[in-house]
Amino acid sequence: MTPRATPLAILALVLSIPALPALAATEPGEYLDRRAEIWNLFFRMMTVAFTIGTVVSGTIVWLCLRFRESNPKAAPTRYEEAGEW
Amino acid sequence: MSGHSNFPEWVYIGVVVALLCWVGAEAWNVERIVEHIPEDAELIKVTGQQWFWTFEHEDGTKRIGELRVEAGKAYRFEITSKDVIHSFNIHDYVVLLDAVPGRVNTVWFAPMEAGEHDIQCREYCGLIHYNMRGKLIVEEAA
Numbered sequence: 001m002t003p004r005a006t007p008l009a010i011l012a013l014v015l016s017i018p019a020l021p022a023l024a025a026t027e028p029g030e031y032l033d034r035r036a037e038i039w040n041l042f043f044r045m046m047t048v049a050f051t052i053g054t055v056v057s058g059t060i061v062w063l064c065l066r067f068r069e070s071n072p073k074a075a076p077t078r079y080e081e082a083g084e085w
Numbered sequence: 086m087s088g089h090s091n092f093p094e095w096v097y098i099g100v101v102v103a104l105l106c107w108v109g110a111e112a113w114n115v116e117r118i119v120e121h122i123p124e125d126a127e128l129i130k131v132t133g134q135q136w137f138w139t140f141e142h143e144d145g146t147k148r149i150g151e152l153r154v155e156a157g158k159a160y161r162f163e164i165t166s167k168d169v170i171h172s173f174n175i176h177d178y179v180v181l182l183d184a185v186p187g188r189v190n191t192v193w194f195a196p197m198e199a200g201e202h203d204i205q206c207r208e209y210c211g212l213i214h215y216n217m218r219g220k221l222i223v224e225e226a227a
Contacts, residue, residue, distance in 0.1 A: 029118070029120075029121025029122055029123050030121075030123060031123055031159055031195045032118065032119070032195070033195075033197060034119050034178065034179050034180070034194055035177075035178060035179045037115055037118060037119050038115070038119065038179045039179070040115075041111065041112060041115040044111060045108060045111070045112070048104060048107075048108060052104065
């Protein structure tokens with residue numbers, strides 16, 4: 001996809017979202033326990049949220065520790081070595 | 086920057102976009118299922134006004150502050166308001182929808198067991214909002 005087409009594709013996707021209900025099934029719904037459906041969705045979303053939160057915060061903590069100046073493994077970048085930055 | 090690989094960034098972007106798509110699809114699907122009203126759902130007109138709820142059944146029966154339904158049946162609420170914005174909430178059944186003047190909002194539920202549950206206004210609607218309550222009484226199927 002060309003760089004110019006990407007925003008257009010995103011825009012098309014966003015604009016098509018309001019049309020989604022029209023694609024939903026038209027036959028009558030079945031009895032269900034909305035408590036179970038809604039709380040199950042909530043727990044699934046929380047599982048995703050906490051997993052992502054753990055990965056992102058873990059990555060940040062690792063980055064901060066690994067690339068701190070006082071780390072014995074720390075080495076100057078080639079730009080720092082060359083005195084360019 | 087020459088010699089620099091963008092591969093990890095693209096993997097990161099791909100994972101984030103895939104997760105967002107999954108979250109959106111899951112939420113949309115559950116919303117679609119939950120909002121899909123059964124054909125035989127009985128209509129109950131719910132009207133909010135400062136500071137009480139009125140329930141009108143299909144047979145014309147009207148009750149104030151007390152909603153009587155049967156277990157095992159589906160009910161469709163058509164919710165509106167006579168004055169300001171209220172919000173109709175049956176906490177135990179995760180029913181929550183605004184009552185807006187001049188507009189009819191629809192939500193449905195199917196109680197499974199007999200029992201008593203609280204109904205409460207969830208949109209601040211004035212001085213006695215805190216006491217704009219009702220009682221849902223689910224009776225055994227006749």
